Amino acid sequence: MDQIYSWIAASAFGLEGAIAGELRRLGMKDVRAENGLIRFRGTLLEGYACNLSLRFSDRVYLLMAEAENCLSFDSLFQLVATVPWENYLSGTEFIHLSAQCARSQLMSPRDCQAIAKKAILNRLRDKTGRSVFPETGAEFPVHVSIHENAVRVMLDTTGTSLSRRGYRTWNGEAPLRETLAAALVEFSPWRPGMPLYDPCCGTGTLLIEAALRQGHFAPGLQRSFAMEHFCFFDAEAGKAVKKQLLDACQPSRITGIAGSDINLEAVDLARRHLKLAGLKDCISLEVKPLQEVILQAKNGVFLCNPPYGERLGDLESCHQLYHDLRLLQERHPTWSLCAIVSDPAFEKCFGRRADKKRRLYNGRLECQFYTFMGRRIRA
């Protein structure tokens, strides 16, 4: 279990720096961010702790092999066959191959999957002397990524994306991915201890992610990961890592987080998600239009994901709503306001230039994350 492995954490556009920061805080070695991924080194248990703890990454891979200039199926076969798969497989796993090809000589994911699987099975046959592998056991997900002829062969230790924390039962109309919501919390000026309010909270993703952070809840505590079923993973040691993270949770630290939405169903759903996240009494929610929100606290942060027009409501009413967000901040001059929006007219409708802007993607939609700083006063 003390062997050091090479790992890759997958990142959505714009979140690489934040994920690299998380990995460093978790004590990982040689953390290096590249486009769309972060490399690091650590033991198997440390990789497991990353699966449990990373807030912004979608997936954690073990890097099994890589090569710069892979131009033929033959080279791909040779590369995959260099991996000592016999050390990682007991012989019954369902070896599931996926592949992604971009701007490369090898551009057929389906063929790359087939070649890679053949190379794995050939190696297993050679090294174990067995000819039949029933594949009736747990999933062993291998991913082949080919980008500008550079190949990476990776073992997916996560399974279902890390954005699936386990608290979301139903998606509502336009929810944020949990990993993006957690990153917005990080990029906003809010820090635990300050008031936080989402005036169009929908199913509650931003509020829940902020509360998980404030209460020191590792986001993966309520779910399982592909690596828990790997034959070379020490499940008992994994349980101890999980227990340590469970013991670190401090729900009593969660204060000052609240939100509202005009839609009753969305608020009901948010309440359900709060319960499932173990945060039932930690966040207050109400059904209310943001035009009527008036708060007593000072020096807080409004954090929101208002409707964009493309997906919810029509553009004209969205533009009015963006102006209403400005009025909300004017009613609370000591509060900062942050919003993720795809509409380029947002600042114009809001009526003020943002103090900070950050380009991000909400799914496939290019967005800006705007921050309008409030005028903080001494408490």
Ligand SMILES: C[S@@+](CC[C@H](N)C(=O)[O-])C[C@H]1O[C@@H](n2cnc3c(N)ncnc32)[C@H](O)[C@@H]1O
């Ligand atoms: C993009 S969704 C927010 C999704 C949310 N971040 C989530 O993760 O579920 C926008 C939300 O704004 C709400 N909304 C629209 N007009 C509103 C208004 N005038 N006041 C408050 N909420 C409003 C909608 O009901 C919807 O839930």
